[in-house]
Amino acid sequence: MKEEIKEEGLSESKYKAKRIFMFLAQKIAGLSGLQIAAVLASNGSMSAEKIAELTGIQVAVVRDILERLHANGVLFTTRIPSTEYHSVIFKYYFDEVTVLRAFRDKLKSMIIHLTKVSEYRGTFYYCPTCNRYYSEEVAAENDYQCPVCGSELEERPNLAIEFRRLRKFVDELKAKFVQTMYI
Numbered sequence: 001m002k003e004e005i006k007e008e009g010l011s012e013s014k015y016k017a018k019r020i021f022m023f024l025a026q027k028i029a030g031l032s033g034l035q036i037a038a039v040l041a042s043n044g045s046m047s048a049e050k051i052a053e054l055t056g057i058q059v060a061v062v063r064d065i066l067e068r069l070h071a072n073g074v075l076f077t078t079r080i081p082s083t084e085y086h087s088v089i090f091k092y093y094f095d096e097v098t099v100l101r102a103f104r105d106k107l108k109s110m111i112i113h114l115t116k117v118s119e120y121r122g123t124f125y126y127c128p129t130c131n132r133y134y135s136e137e138v139a140a141e142n143d144y145q146c147p148v149c150g151s152e153l154e155e156r157p158n159l160a161i162e163f164r165r166l167r168k169f170v171d172e173l174k175a176k177f178v179q180t181m182y183i
């Protein structure tokens with residue numbers, strides 16, 4: 001009975017790590033990222049060539065996405081010398097600990113960023129096209145035009161309700177961050 005619970009607990013955390021892995025891969029590299037992550041997560045480790053074969057995505061694209069995922073710290077890689085081709089083969093690994101560490105790091109930097117934003121007391125400028133907010137400094141630097149799409153920025157002097165909501169959201173994120181210690 002005890003063993004059963006333990007096993008169930010283990011697979012639960014692996015399942016969570018898989019879902020987080022696929023979520024992050026999609027955020028980083030879109031639908032192809034998601035497909036690649038799904039294949040890698042169910043196999044544990046693979047080469048770019050094998051992933052390309054299984055997903056039907058071009059191997060160069062697969063390599064590029066795997067590199068991006070690696071740069072974001074969500075998977076790890078090893079070089080395996082290949083005597084057959086006189087070259088090295090890269091193998092990529094899905095690993096629970098690596099994924100959860102990357103997730104925690106991202107959550108932490110998001111909390112730090114949002115805390116900074118929620119403490120900002122200047123005027124915000126809003127782009128109705130991109131649905132983005134900019135600080136007064138950034139808006140002035142760009143002549144009060146959106147640096148992304150060029151639309152005229154709108155002044156948003158009264159954001160008290162949004163700030164209250166944001167602070168509440170940051171508090172929720174902090175609570176979630178503490179929870180990730182026990183995943």
Ligand SMILES: [Zn+2]
Nearest residue numbers: 127130146149
């Ligand atoms: Zn814009």
